[in-house]
Structure formats: structure tokens, C-alpha cells
Amino acid sequence: MSKNEISSQYARKSSFKGWPIGLRNPLPPVVGATSLVACIGLVLAYVAYMRRYVLHDIPLTAACTGQVHDTLCSMGRLSYYTVQHVRHHGPLSSPSPVAPLLLIHDAGLAASSYEMKPLYEHYAHERTVYALDLPGFGFSERGALAYSPLLYRDAINEFLASVLHGTPVDAVAFSLGAEFLALAAEHRPEQFRTLTFITPTGFSRADAQRRPSKVLLHWLLHPSWRRLIYDTLTSRIGLRNYLGSLQRHPTDRSLLHYAYVTSHQPGAEYAPLHTLSGALNTPDIFSVYQSLSQPVLMLYGQSVRAHFDLVDDLHTQLNWRIVEYKRCGDLVHFDDLHDTLAWLDQHLKNP
Numbered sequence: 001m002s003k004n005e006i007s008s009q010y011a012r013k014s015s016f017k018g019w020p021i022g023l024r025n026p027l028p029p030v031v032g033a034t035s036l037v038a039c040i041g042l043v044l045a046y047v048a049y050m051r052r053y054v055l056h057d058i059p060l061t062a063a064c065t066g067q068v069h070d071t072l073c074s075m076g077r078l079s080y081y082t083v084q085h086v087r088h089h090g091p092l093s094s095p096s097p098v099a100p101l102l103l104i105h106d107a108g109l110a111a112s113s114y115e116m117k118p119l120y121e122h123y124a125h126e127r128t129v130y131a132l133d134l135p136g137f138g139f140s141e142r143g144a145l146a147y148s149p150l151l152y153r154d155a156i157n158e159f160l161a162s163v164l165h166g167t168p169v170d171a172v173a174f175s176l177g178a179e180f181l182a183l184a185a186e187h188r189p190e191q192f193r194t195l196t197f198i199t200p201t202g203f204s205r206a207d208a209q210r211r212p213s214k215v216l217l218h219w220l221l222h223p224s225w226r227r228l229i230y231d232t233l234t235s236r237i238g239l240r241n242y243l244g245s246l247q248r249h250p251t252d253r254s255l256l257h258y259a260y261v262t263s264h265q266p267g268a269e270y271a272p273l274h275t276l277s278g279a280l281n282t283p284d285i286f287s288v289y290q291s292l293s294q295p296v297l298m299l300y301g302q303s304v305r306a307h308f309d310l311v312d313d314l315h316t317q318l319n320w321r322i323v324e325y326k327r328c329g330d331l332v333h334f335d336d337l338h339d340t341l342a343w344l345d346q347h348l349k350n351p
Helices: 001-016 029-055 112-125 151-165 178-186 204-209 214-220 226-233 236-244 251-263 270-277 286-291 337-349
Strands: 067-073 075-083 101-104 129-133 168-173 194-197 296-300 319-322
Touching: 029 204, 029 251, 029 296, 067 151, 075 112, 101 112, 101 178, 101 226, 112 168, 112 251, 112 337, 129 151, 151 178, 168 178, 178 194, 178 286, 194 337, 204 286, 214 251, 214 270, 251 270, 296 337, 319 337
Parallel strands: 101 129, 101 168, 168 194, 194 296, 296 319
Antiparallel strands: 067 075, 075 129
């Protein structure tokens, strides 16, 4: 027998003819089913772990020094920190020589008054300072409220009417809080002496085209997974990445710790999930910024979230001072507190 015949005979004996007609290889469905079961098992194990071991009743401590007070407004309890360096009793017609300073934080994933702490602690030595916990954050009312830009606008104005009785303030707001402050200042301009925005949102053409998604909001707030989604986003790793993106310098560890604690309170997920859906953004906010009559200082860093292609449209407005920080992130007052205070001092003393 020749070598070719032997090779041909061996090939016929050893070759696999395939599965009989009408039958398919059972391995792919088995592997797929096994993978699916494994994935479901991992998801269920993750859900069980999050529900059992992630605490949602960690005691919340004060973000700032001074006293913590409450006032009742139409949206429920509003909490605020204050240091009464100088008491202000004057009505609108006779304001105190040094206006109170109001600080307003962001409405992000784990926002709190701690975001304004460097400014609060500095100015508490020389004037009356208030740091407001916005609804859904800090010690203020948390829960299933109908969060919206107008709710935050009214919260700021009601706070000023209730606590300061019409005394005009110098107000400083960070990020999305700047949009709320702008709305409040447009609605009740007599309550604000000066305005300062730190890396504010709403200065991009893309912002004007963005619309809130009711479908996304409804999905995010579904009782079956809203807390799971939020706990995943506000895990220590998630917050480290999030806060790290807001600073050019190493993330402030105290800020990171407080962000974790405040985001693990009962009802902490409602307001931030509204933010994620876009429900707290005002599409035409830039026109509100343009309409402001108060002296305005804007300090902004190199943000990964906000863009500022509309800033040039404000350079012709005499009541605006705009400062860009090339070496800072969103949290300009954490990355370069010294220069931030220098600009603020100038703005507050010579509006």
C-alpha cells in the first residue's frame, strides 16, 4: 500500500463528520446558559452584599464649625450653618455695613456644605457667614420631593426671607448651585448685594440644547434599584474617582470621607439621581446669567463636566469679572485657596 493510500485511509478514519443531520453542537447553548446563570448569581450576590453590609444610618456630623440651625420652608426643613461674627438686624433700607456671606454648595453625587468649608472657615473670623444645606442634602429635608431648579430657587429665597428678614447678602455658589443662585437673584434681586460663581454650569451651547429625561428619571427612581445604583456610584472607589476628577491636586481626604458619610444617609439618593437625569439643569440659564444686575465674580477651573464656550459673550458686561484658572479643577477654592480669597476679598470690598 502506498503512502498516499495509507494517509487517505487514516484521514477517513480520524476525520470528524459532524453532528447528525437535525442535531447541533450542544456546547454553545450549555456554555451560554452557564454564563447567564453565573452572571445572575453574581448580580444577586452583589445586591445581597450591598443591602446587608452597606450602612445607611452612619451618624452625620457637622460639615462646618459654628451652629447648625433649622428653618421651615415650603419644601420642608432647611438646615444651615452659621457663625454670628456680627449680628445683622437692619431692614432692606438700612443694611449692615458688612453684608452677611451666604455659601451654596453643588447638587452633585455627594454634595454637601463641606464643599464650601474653606471659604466658610476663612470668612467666619471677620463677618457673619451662612452655609446652606440645599434640600436633599446635609441636614435639610431629604426624600421623594419633586426636585427642580425652581424648588432650589425658592429654597434660597425663602431661607433669606425667613432667617435674614430681607438683609441683602453676598452670595457664593459652586457648580450647579450657581444656576440655583442665579435664578434666585433674578427672581429677588433686592436680596443680593454681590454674586460669586465658582466653576458654574450652564456656560456652554451644549447646555442650552440639553433637556431633562423624564424616562431616565423614572427609571433611576424605581424602588427596586434606585438605592443600589446610588450606592454603587457613591462607593469609596466611585467617590474617589468622582472627587479626584474635580481637583488637580490630590483629593482632599476629609472631603472624600464626608462625601461618603453624607451620601449614605436615608433618602440621600433622591436629589442626586434627579441631577443625573438632567432634571435640575435649566436649559436657558445662560440668558438668566446675562440678565443679572448685581456685581458678579466668576472663577472657573479646567472642568471635566462643564464647558465655557459662552464666556466670551459676557466680557462686554461691565458688572462681570471673569477669572480662569489653568492649573485648577472644578474645586478652584480647594486647589488654589489663596488666590481665590484674594479675588473674593477684592470683589466683596469693591463690588
